[in-house]
Amino acid sequence: MAKYLTKQRKLLLDFLSEHTDETLSAGQIADALSGKEISTSAIYRNLAALEQEGRLKRSAKPGSQEAYYRFTDDEDCRGHLHLSCLRCGKTVHVEEAATDALAHQLAKNEGFALDRTDTVLYGICADCRK
Amino acid sequence: MAKYLTKQRKLLLDFLSEHTDETLSAGQIADALSGKEISTSAIYRNLAALEQEGRLKRSAKPGSQEAYYRFTDDEDCRGHLHLSCLRCGKTVHVEEAATDALAHQLAKNEGFALDRTDTVLYGICADCRK
DNA sequence: CTAGTTGCAAAGAGTTTGCATGGCG
DNA sequence: CGCCATGCAAACTCTTTGCAACTAG
Numbered sequence: 001m002a003k004y005l006t007k008q009r010k011l012l013l014d015f016l017s018e019h020t021d022e023t024l025s026a027g028q029i030a031d032a033l034s035g036k037e038i039s040t041s042a043i044y045r046n047l048a049a050l051e052q053e054g055r056l057k058r059s060a061k062p063g064s065q066e067a068y069y070r071f072t073d074d075e076d077c078r079g080h081l082h083l084s085c086l087r088c089g090k091t092v093h094v095e096e097a098a099t100d101a102l103a104h105q106l107a108k109n110e111g112f113a114l115d116r117t118d119t120v121l122y123g124i125c126a127d128c129r130k
Numbered sequence: 131m132a133k134y135l136t137k138q139r140k141l142l143l144d145f146l147s148e149h150t151d152e153t154l155s156a157g158q159i160a161d162a163l164s165g166k167e168i169s170t171s172a173i174y175r176n177l178a179a180l181e182q183e184g185r186l187k188r189s190a191k192p193g194s195q196e197a198y199y200r201f202t203d204d205e206d207c208r209g210h211l212h213l214s215c216l217r218c219g220k221t222v223h224v225e226e227a228a229t230d231a232l233a234h235q236l237a238k239n240e241g242f243a244l245d246r247t248d249t250v251l252y253g254i255c256a257d258c259r260k
Numbered sequence: 261c262t263a264g265t266t267g268c269a270a271a272g273a274g275t276t277t278g279c280a281t282g283g284c285g
Numbered sequence: 286c287g288c289c290a291t292g293c294a295a296a297c298t299c300t301t302t303g304c305a306a307c308t309a310g
Contacts, residue, residue, distance in 0.1 A: 003264055004309050027299075039267050044300060046265095060190030062248040065274070066299065067195060083242050092240050102232060110222050111256030112213050118192040118252045126241025134284045134289060157274075169292050174275065176290095195299070196274065 001049045008038040012046050016056070016071040021091040023059065023084050023120075025066040059084070059120050078117055085125035092125060131179045138168040142176050146186070146201035151221040153189065153214050153250075155196040189214070189250050211246055215255035222255060 002009065015033060030043050047069055050056040057070045057077070061084075070082075070091055080099040083092040094102075103114045132139065145163060160173050177199055180186040187200045187207070191214075200212075200221055210229040213222040224232075233244045 006265060006309070008266070025299095041268080041301080042266060048301095058193060060192050060194065062190055062250075063188060064190065065195045065197060083236065083240065083244075085242075086245060086248070092242055094236070094240070098235060098239060105228060106213065106224070106251070106253070109228060110213065110224070111259065112215075112222055112251075112253050113259055114213075114251060114253040115216060118216065120192075120249075121236070121242075121244060121251075122248045123236075123242050123244040129241065129243055132290095136284070136290060138291070155274095171276080171293080172291055178276095 001052050002046075008042045009046050011036050011038050012043060012050075016050075020071050020073075023061070023068050023070045023089045023091060025061075025064070025068050027066055029069070057117070059118075061086075062122065081116055081119060081121060083121045083123060083125070085128055086122050087124055087128040090125055090127070094121075131182050132176075138172045139176050141166050141168050142173060142180075146180075150201050150203075153191070153198050153200045153219045153221060155191075155194070155198050157196060159199070187247070189248075191216075192252065208247055211249060211251060213251045213253060213255070215258055216252050217254055217258040220255055220257070224251075 011033060012029070015029065026044060026047060029047070030040055033043065047056060047058075047067075050071075051058050051069070054075075055071070055073055057072060059068045059070065061068050070084075077093070080096045081094040081102070083094065084090075085092070099116065103116070106112045106114050141163060142159070145159065156174060156177060159177070160170055163173065177186060177188075177197075180201075181188050181199070184205075185201070185203055187202060189198045189200065191198050200214075207223070210226045211224040211232070213224060214220075215222070229246065233246070236242045236244050
């Protein structure tokens with residue numbers, strides 16, 4: 001999907017690298033990069049491209065109609081669940097063993113096949129609880 | 131929030147009563163009621179009112195920017211988690227005991243305080259797996 | 261060079277709101 | 286009858302797209 005590494009794409013990737021595991025809306029990303037040499041459409045197009053490349057995970061936040069993105073150049077994230085802090089946006093990774101246990105329980109009790117990549121658990125992280 | 135029971139509000143409530151535990155977008159609801167005597171704005175206003183009254187739960191679906199609603203005239207739903215089928219939209223209620231177990235585990239292992247009302251687990255329900 | 265990418269501005273989807281009219285209680 | 290709710294259309298927010306200009310390789 002991406003053939004050239006443009007200045008704009010690099011700006012976005014640099015920003016995202018500094019915000020790994022944070023769940024940010026497209027608007028927040030655009031704000032952070034405002035002033036830099038990248039247009040809104042380039043941001044949206046690159047976010048969509050990165051999502052297709054699997055380097056970014058898109059999600060939705062309850063009570064918001066914005067698209068949220070989480071940057072992770074990590075293939076391993078497909079196997080486990082994620083928690084997202086409603087206050088600071090940080091992501092917590094649930095251990096694979098705990099994820100398996102939960103998925104098995106849901107399969108056994110409810111016959112429900114959990115989608116690990118689309119599911120995000122919301123709440124407040126340890127730091128924000130203080 | 132609602133002082134009068136108008137024809138429009140009744141139309142909406144009647145429709146929702148027949149679709150308890152289904153997660154539907156505002157657009158789907160509007161489509162289903164098109165032809166009936168209710169305007170789009172009345173639908174949105176009533177959905178918002180019902181949500182504030184706690185009779186409806188708003189959520190967001192991964193990869194969509196639409197607002198989704200689940201009808202439940204059930205106070206008990208605050209204590210447990212919900213599974214939403216990505217295919218048919220049906221909701222499965224996770225037993226309170228199982229929800230507690232999960233919440234405790236997350237609190238203990240990750241220090242994360244799970245939000246039971248905002249979290250929705252996605253996947254495929256037993257019926258759709260066949 | 262030349263196909264991929266950008267910026268801009270216009271178009272789209274989904275949702276909200278102002279205001280005059282209409283209807284519930 | 287008085288206040289609330291409705292319908293309509295305009296406004297808004299977030300996102301996508303067409304197209305000419307630009308640029309990475």
